Amino acid sequence: MTETPNPNIVDADSLTGEMHPIRRVVVALGSNLGERFAALQGAVDALADTPDFFVTGVSPVYETEPVDSPVEDAPKFLNAVVLADTTLPAARLMERALAVEDAFDRERSEVRNAPRTLDVDLIVVGDRRADDDFLRLPHPRAHERAFVLQPWHDLEPDATFPDRGAIADLLAEIDGSGITKRDDLVLEVQ
Ligand SMILES: Nc1ncnc2c1ncn2[C@@H]1O[C@H](COP(=O)(O)OP(=O)(O)OP(=O)(O)O)[C@@H](O)[C@H]1O
Numbered sequence: 001m002t003e004t005p006n007p008n009i010v011d012a013d014s015l016t017g018e019m020h021p022i023r024r025v026v027v028a029l030g031s032n033l034g035e036r037f038a039a040l041q042g043a044v045d046a047l048a049d050t051p052d053f054f055v056t057g058v059s060p061v062y063e064t065e066p067v068d069s070p071v072e073d074a075p076k077f078l079n080a081v082v083l084a085d086t087t088l089p090a091a092r093l094m095e096r097a098l099a100v101e102d103a104f105d106r107e108r109s110e111v112r113n114a115p116r117t118l119d120v121d122l123i124v125v126g127d128r129r130a131d132d133d134f135l136r137l138p139h140p141r142a143h144e145r146a147f148v149l150q151p152w153h154d155l156e157p158d159a160t161f162p163d164r165g166a167i168a169d170l171l172a173e174i175d176g177s178g179i180t181k182r183d184d185l186v187l188e189v190q
């Protein structure tokens with residue numbers, strides 16, 4: 001990482017002075033503005049370039065109807081999921097996710113769920129839990145989002161969502177009709 005760590009962020013596991021455990025990370029990517037696929041590929045590249053962050057899987061790409069959109073006729077999203085192993089503290093990961101969004105001209109609108117060039121969400125970071133505005137883990141809404149669960153399930157059919165159960169069961173309980181796999185769009189890891 002090249003950005004300066006935010007000194008205001010206290011991440012308990014960065015204060016131990018010990019080697020950090022390797023944690024498995026689930027990251028969700030989304031774009032519904034501009035060059036959507038280029039933004040997703042750029043995010044995969046940027047994550048793969050992150051020191052101490054090792055991408056272990058990249059899902060198929062799905063085209064998805066906007067969920068909870070503030071405007072009618074919002075453009076469709078492209079969504080995908082990245083799996084990784086990392087020793088980085090979760091707060092550093094969140095900083096990195098925000099920096100990657102910024103690199104793709106993400107505008108931070110006051111309007112919730114406004115269309116965006118790139119969204120990088122941390123879904124699960126090992127067994128790490130957090131509950132403040134800067135970082136909530138596990139992601140508080142991902143367990144009800146087909147655009148996260150389906151690509152994650154493609155990579156890891158037996159995965160479980162902390163406190164929520166098997167992602168296969170979660171998927172069976174929600175409406176998955178708004179998502180379509182785009183076999184013509186394949187993300188690559190260098
Ligand atoms: N697990 C997380 N993943 C991504 N951002 C998070 C997470 N927890 C807290 N945040 C904070 O949320 C803010 C980003 O919110 P943003 O507007 O991108 O939400 P969103 O992606 O539109 O909505 P949602 O949170 O429902 O996916 C950032 O300030 C970030 O620090």
Ligand SMILES: Nc1nc2c(c(=O)[nH]1)N=C(CO)CN2
Nearest residue numbers: 030064065066067077113147
């Ligand atoms: N289809 C889709 N809908 C959304 C998405 C997204 O990535 N895909 N992200 C949101 C906020 O993060 C809100 N709604």
